[in-house]
Amino acid sequence: MTTSPLASPGATRALLETYGLATKHRLGQNFLIDNHVIEKIMELASLSGDERVLEVGPGIGTLTLALLQEAAHVTSIEADAELEPVLRTHALHHDSFSYIMDDALRVEPERIAEVSGGAPTVMVANLPYNVAATIILQFFQTMPELERAVVMVQKEVADRIAAHPGTKAYGAYTVKLSLLAQVTGRFEVPPRCFSPAPHVDSAVVRLERVAGEELAVSRAFVAQVVDAAFTQRRKTIRNSMSSSGFDKAALDAAFAACDIAPTARAETLDTTTFVRLACALADSREGEA
Numbered sequence: 001m002t003t004s005p006l007a008s009p010g011a012t013r014a015l016l017e018t019y020g021l022a023t024k025h026r027l028g029q030n031f032l033i034d035n036h037v038i039e040k041i042m043e044l045a046s047l048s049g050d051e052r053v054l055e056v057g058p059g060i061g062t063l064t065l066a067l068l069q070e071a072a073h074v075t076s077i078e079a080d081a082e083l084e085p086v087l088r089t090h091a092l093h094h095d096s097f098s099y100i101m102d103d104a105l106r107v108e109p110e111r112i113a114e115v116s117g118g119a120p121t122v123m124v125a126n127l128p129y130n131v132a133a134t135i136i137l138q139f140f141q142t143m144p145e146l147e148r149a150v151v152m153v154q155k156e157v158a159d160r161i162a163a164h165p166g167t168k169a170y171g172a173y174t175v176k177l178s179l180l181a182q183v184t185g186r187f188e189v190p191p192r193c194f195s196p197a198p199h200v201d202s203a204v205v206r207l208e209r210v211a212g213e214e215l216a217v218s219r220a221f222v223a224q225v226v227d228a229a230f231t232q233r234r235k236t237i238r239n240s241m242s243s244s245g246f247d248k249a250a251l252d253a254a255f256a257a258c259d260i261a262p263t264a265r266a267e268t269l270d271t272t273t274f275v276r277l278a279c280a281l282a283d284s285r286e287g288e289a
Helices: 009-018 035-045 062-067 081-093 109-116 132-142 155-162 172-178 219-230 237-243 248-258 271-288
Strands: 052-056 073-078 097-101 122-126 148-154 181-189 202-209
Touching: 035 062, 035 122, 035 148, 035 181, 035 202, 052 062, 052 109, 062 073, 062 081, 062 122, 073 081, 073 109, 081 097, 097 109, 132 148, 132 155, 132 172, 132 202, 148 155, 148 181, 155 172, 155 181, 155 202, 172 181, 172 219, 172 271, 219 237, 219 271, 237 248, 248 271
Parallel strands: 052 073, 052 122, 073 097, 122 148
Antiparallel strands: 148 202, 181 202
16 A cells, blocks of 8 residues: 555654644645545555646645655645745655646646646645635646546535535536546545644545547537526526526527426436537527527
8 A cells, every 4th residue: 555654643743843834724734644545545546657647735745755656757736835845855856746836726737737748647636625626627627638536625525526416515516527527436534634633524536537529519518508507596497597698489499309397497407418408509509590
C-alpha cells in the first residue's frame, strides 16, 4: 500500500512549525493526517505509473508525496502563496513534480499541460471544499484528456454528484456532470482524519469520463436546457423553462415528442431524457430557421 510520510498528526504539526505556518479557514485548509485514507485514495486511483496526475489544493503535500510514488508526473495547483516554500522543497527532491501557485479556476488548461509535459490524464485531489463542485465540472469540461478523477469533497457534494432522479440531492449539477463522467467508487471520511477537524463529513468519489459518443446536440445546449428546467425547482418543467426564455409552443411540441408530461418537475427526469428534450428543442429551432 502506498502511504505518505506526512499523513500523521505529529508529522503535519512538525512541518507546519518548521515553516512557521498555520491553517487558513478561509481557504478551507484541513490537512489529512490518516494514512489509511491515503491508502484508500491511492487504491481507488489505480495508477499504473504512466499517468500525468493533476492535484488541486496540495496543502503541505501529504497526498502529493503518495502520488509521486506511483505517477509519471504530478502537477499541483495551490492558491496559498505561503505554502510555496514547502512545495518548492518537494520539487527539489522529485524531478517528476511541478506546481503552479494560482487559483485553480483561473489557470488555463494550456498552462497546466505545459508545466506537466502534456495534458493531465487523471486528477487526484483533496479539493478545497468551497470550490470543489465547480472545479470538478470545469476540469472535465475543459480538459478532454482527463480520463478520471478521484477527489475528496464534502459529503453533501458527493451526494449531489451521485444523486438519482427523484431525490433531494438531484439537481442541475448532477445532470450536467453526468454528461461527462459517472461515479464508479466512493468511501466516507470522518472529520477526525483531518487537522484541524472540519465541521462536516467528507467523502472520496471516483469519476470516470463517459464514452465520448457524439450527441445530436451540443452538451452546452443540453446544459442550457437543464439549467432552465431547474431554475425554479418547485415549478413544473414547462413553467420553469418558459420563464427562462423558452417558447411555450416549442416546449409543448418537444414534451409531446419526448413523452414528457408538461406538469412534471425537472428532478424527475434522468440525463437521457434531458438529452432527448434538448434534441427535440434544437430540431424545433432549426425548423423555425
